[in-house]
């Protein structure tokens with residue numbers, strides 16, 4: 001599996017009107033025709049992409065995000081996250097805020113990516129797509145569903161699936177069919193997000209927000225099956241996380257008190273945890289050390305994006321103002337360290353679900369074939385009684401496939417449950433005896449279910465000692481038998497013409 005580095009971009013926003021009015025000096029500049037940034041008089045940093053004060057939203061999108069959208073459609077998970085001091089331009093860049101009223105050129109990353117995803121879908125006639133979005137925020141270390149505010153925080157849980165990908169159990173996933181639908185959900189979520197006014201930023205995000213678009217594509221591949229007469233399905237589910245982190249802030253500078261002060265503490269501790277993860281992953285001297293993903297919700301959520309299986313771009317936003325020199329230098333140091341993080345992107349084929357789709361499809365074909373042949377039989381008065389066993393055979397095949405599908409579903413559900421549970425335990429620091437016992441019980445149960453599924457299938461076929469194989473191979477056997485039956489039946493009818 002190929003390792004690729006997390007790509008790091010730095011964007012320096014222009015001085016804001018109030019900074020110009022207060023006569024702030026510029027202390028961060030892009031060195032023209034390079035990928036370098038200079039801060040102060042002589043601190044130079046090199047990044048994958050650098051964007052200066054006059055860079056446009058379009059440039060940022062095309063350079064950093066477009067390739068990720070293409071990867072998403074290919075089947076990779078992707079993440080872009082914006083990091084930086086409060087007021088440095090993260091929400092502006094990611095595309096939060098009032099997406100509906102914003103002028104075209106000012107649109108941030110999310111609306112542009114959505115546009116492109118739907119464009120790609122419309123240009124792909126060979127697959128069926130199912131697109132869903134979810135939007136959650138981490139506010140003071142609690143998860144909140146921005147698309148379903150009634151959902152209690154307690155009902156949202158962070159879990160890992162069997163591939164190690166982070167999933168939020170309980171978060172509302174809305175099925176969407178158009179760009180406008182996504183934008184109105186985004187707008188709704190943005191309106192529900194915790195924001196507040198601080199001395200540093202009039203519309204400061206007080207939470208980390210994760211907007212996720214999940215694309216499920218089922219490729220229709222005619223003729224791939226034996227004899228070219230049925231459809232093989234490839235199912236890919238890939239996700240794009242757009243993460244707008246809350247900004248780091250110095251409490252003395254923001255002048256925050258009361259609730260804002262409490263928020264600052266939580267924001268900073270989440271970002272500190274993120275800094276530690278970046279440091280553990282990005283510092284070659286700490287290569288073999290423990291990565292403290294579990295120290296905060298945001299680091300747990302970003303686990304597969306940092307050192308995991310996704311393709312990731314980190315956009316570090318910095319203020320050019322000399323009054324923010326220390327914060328900007330810090331952000332650049334973090335960004336520099338993040339360049340050493342390596343991910344191992346993997347394609348998200350879903351072989352199990354693919355098999356289920358395939359089985360469902362075959363059942364459909366079997367049913368259709370059965371129906372049309374039954375009709376044929378009833379219209380053919382000269383058909384001799386020898387046809388009856390064939391009809392019975394097709395009935396029995398259909399029953400077996402249906403039974404197999406039911407067994408596979410039960411088995412799949414059970415395994416999924418066990419995997420989630422076991423992975424949870426695996427992540428725990430240590431297991432006590434009771435937990436180890438429970439773990440063993442789950443292993444035993446899975447084995448039993450699998451055994452029962454196999455023996456019941458063998459029983460239904462009258463097979464005693466056939467080699468154990470995955471349920472998939474039995475479907476293929478059924479398919480083959482059905483084809484043999486079809487050929488025999490054709491010959492049979494031909495002999496009457």
Ligand SMILES: Nc1ncnc2c1ncn2[C@@H]1O[C@H](COP(=O)(O)OP(=O)(O)OP(=O)(O)O)[C@@H](O)[C@H]1O
Pocket residue numbers: 012013014016084085086087088089090091092093201203204205206245246247248317
């Ligand atoms: N590249 C840019 N060009 C023009 N204006 C910008 C740019 N980046 C940010 N701004 C402006 O700077 C201000 C602060 O930006 P924004 O709210 O995006 O910061 P933030 O990093 O998300 O802050 P916080 O962490 O407090 O939420 C906004 O008024 C925004 O419009």
